[in-house]
Amino acid sequence: MQLDFSALMSQKTLTCPCRMQVTANLMQDMAQQLLFFNTKVRILAQKRLRDRLKIYLQTLTPDEKGCYSLPYTRTELADFLCVDRSALSRELCRMRDERILDFSGAKIHLLNPTFLYGWN
Incomplete structure (x- = not known):
């Protein structure tokens, strides 16, 4: 139009x-x-899923505790990022294992704040 x-x-x-x-x-x-x-x-x-997640999280506003509330379900977020849901879950688990972030349901808590704005 x-x-x-x-x-x-x-x-x-x-x-x-x-x-x-x-x-x-x-x-x-x-x-x-x-x-x-x-x-x-x-x-x-971005080619890497981790970089896509980083840019996406930069668009969100954290609450006073530094937690990000995702407006999407895991499936919807995977669709938004144009990746498989299983790949998204796997990358989030890797990031949790590396102590970059922690997540529960639709909440993500950033454990390493330099992740969003530092060079990785």
Whole structure:
């Protein structure tokens, strides 16, 4: 779908509060979608699953205890990262064994904070 942006920015649109709000809402939605797809491309550009997980975790906000709540089930996260669920589970277990993180259900606790921003 293509939008005629000249119609969104016409003088009539800029003087009507309702049209201004619709335009602002459209632009905000488009910006959110652009950010989502940019993140998705950054994730999928990574060859290693561990790197994909790292970038994905960087997009989440930890709680006060440093835990990340995953908005997806394990299967949905595997689909989002474009990997098999078994490969995702195996990599998470390896990372747990290496004391990088710990997980329980939809919660991930980062044990090694340098993992997200350090060179691995």
